[in-house]
Amino acid sequence: MNIVWVDGAGDELSQQAVAFARGLGGDVAAVRFAAGEAYSPAAWAQTLVELAAERGASAVLAPATDRGNELLAHVAAKLGQPVAANCTSLTPGSPARVVRLRWGGSLLEEAALDGSPLLATVAPHSVAAEPFGEPETLAVTPAASELDLAVRVSGRIEAAGAGVSLADAEVVVSGGRGVGSAEGFGVIEELAGLLGGAVGCSRAVTSAGWRPHSDQVGQTGTKVSPEIYIACGISGATQHMAGCKGAKRLLAINPDGEASIFASADYAVIGDLHEVVPAISAEIRKVRGT
Amino acid sequence: MNILVCVKRVPLTGGRMTLTEDGRAIQTRHLGFTVSPHEECAAEEAIRLVEEHGGSTTVLTLGPAEAEEQLRDMLAIGADRAIHLVSDGEEWDPQATAAAIVEAVRALPEPFDLLLFGNESADGGNYQVPIRVAHSLGLPCVTGIKALSAQDGLLRCEQEVAGGRDVYELRLPAVVTVREGINLPRYPSVPGRMRAKRKPVAASTPQRPAARLRMERLVVPEGPGKQAEILGHGPEAAPRVVEILAEIGVI
Incomplete structure (x- = not known):
């Protein structure tokens, strides 16, 4: 039998993890913590460790x-076992084989995984x-120790509800070093405003201090999944593409026809964003008659 | 406050990754190297905490001889001393990495008040070394922190979650992992670089235990195989762009 921890809401990623566990064969127990339990990673992990022992689980996912990722790392540390994070496949055996994401999904790793129970997290x-x-x-x-309970969510700051959230935006207009x-x-x-979208940027931009980190799309920033991602003056480094590969369509505007972003783009405009982007905004106004 | 920051040397990858012939590493012949982004912010955070509260910052890396470059970079922005666990150039799995860090920490005469890490390394993305270190040292561990403050031995940490931030309060000593965006790391100054040359780097060569998560080979995933439709050159492309936006239904 395999145990899968699922997020309280039973969201899509949890449903994927359960489907992944079913693929391993045997029974699957989906478990979650009661709504009133404040998140406490080590205490929750201790609970999962005991449950896995009680049920004789062959995998905890x-x-x-x-x-x-945090819970499974605590489970692994407590059991002294390895854990493979961000797996796209897991084949039990001795050793088990996994394929996992590296570099935010820009590379795959094929690896052998020891340990019993098998511990892994399931890549989206x-x-x-x-x-x-x-x-x-x-x-x-009740066996959770004082140390386990020392880290526990004790408060919540609600996000200020201003503007379109980058992660949920239908349109993202993003700028890179070329800005x-x-x-x-x-x-x-201006263009993002006309399209009711959000502004994004690359890591080069946040490192230069031109935009706040909350605007960064990338491996170390926000992952976006809009209907269209408009990349302006962005070269297409793997760090950036890791954040925007969930976009349904990508329009790249770049003066360098050889820029690597074009290899991931659906639509291309070869040109200077400082000329092209205002022209697009003007055209939208013209079409709308405003 | 005495702080340990752990960092990792990683290649500065560009637009496309290529692998070495045996498929076990990224081809880095034409690439520069840097400190993994979250960890760069961990070092900046340590230096700011020490500027505010006093104490010292020690920076540690497990990596090849060349990783001294990254230690000197961290010394140049204000870390006081460095520990270099010189590896054999092979990849160490997360359990082995954590064990080497724990051994190095235990060998020091004074315990640290705070151990800072990045939330996950850019290359491995294993999400576990700091948690394993905390577990072995009997310390609490809080991860993915975007705001951190300390007062009277109490840490207040904010973690970004959907719709806001969760707050944790815990006592030192502790292990904390941070995410890029917690601060904007400073660049080393020329005098900083000069001072860094004279700061101590303690090197040792730990033995690599057998890996229990064994990387066998890396694979570059197939690209989307897209052939972009060229909508035009320069501002003349605007009408065609707007047609496409209308087709998609975002206008």
Whole structure:
């Protein structure tokens, strides 16, 4: 039997993790923590460790979310076992074989994984989501130590609800080094505003201090999945593409016809964004008659 | 406050990754190297905390002889001393990495108040070394932190979650992992680089235990195989762009 920790809401990534576990064969127990349990990674992991022993689990899995990765790392540390994060496949055996994501998905790693139970987190979209029944609800084990409980969510700051959130935007207009300055983002903001979209940027831009980190799309920034991603003056480094590969369509605007971003683009405009982007904004106004 | 920051040397990858012939590493012949991004922010955060509260920053890396370059970079922005666990150039799995760090920490006469890490390394993305280190040292560990403050031995940490931030409060000593965006790391100054040359780097050569998560080979995933439709050159492309936006339904 295999145990899968699922996020309380039973979201799509949790459904994918359950489907992944079913693919290993045997029974699958989807478990979550009761809504009233404040998140406490080590205490939750202790609970999962005890459950795995009690049920004789052959694998303990979680979706490769922040919390899934954190919980499984605690489980692994407690058991003294290896854990493979962000797996796209897992084949039990001795040793088990895994394929996992590296570099935010820019590279795949084929690896051998020891250990019993097998511990892994499931990379998003490795398998299709399958609905599952009501998960078992867990309460934190009384055996959780004071040290386990020392890290526990004790408060919450709600996000200020201003503007379109980058992660959820239908349109993202994003600027890279080619924008040239903080002021240069005026044309990007204008187009994003006309399209009801969000402004994004590359890591080069946040490192230069032109935009806040909350605007960064990339491996170390936000992952976006808009209907269209408009990349302006972005060369297409792997660090950036790791954040925008979820876009349905990509329009790249770049003066360098050889820029690597064009290899991932659906539409290309060869040109200077400082000329092209204002022309697009003007055209939208013209079409709308405003 | 005495702080340890752990960093990793990683290649500065560009637009396309190519692998070595045996498929076990990225071809880095034409690439520069840097400190993994989250860890660069961990070092900056340590230096700011020491500027505010006093104490010292020690920076540690497990990596090949060349990783001294990254240690000197961190010394140049204000770390006080460095520990270099010189590896054999092979990849160490996360358990082996954590064990080497724990051994190095235990060998020092004074314990640290705070151990700072990046949330995950850019290349391996294993999400576990700091948690394993905390577990072995009997310390609490909080991860993915975007705001950190310390007062009277109490840490206040903010973690980004969907719709806001979760807050954690815990006592030192502790292990904390941070994410890029917690600060904007400073660049080394020329005098900083000069001072860095004279700061101590303690090197040792730990033995690599057998890996239990064994990388066998790397694979560059197939690209989307797209052939971009060229909508035009320069501002003359605008009408065609707007047609496409209308077709997609975003206008």
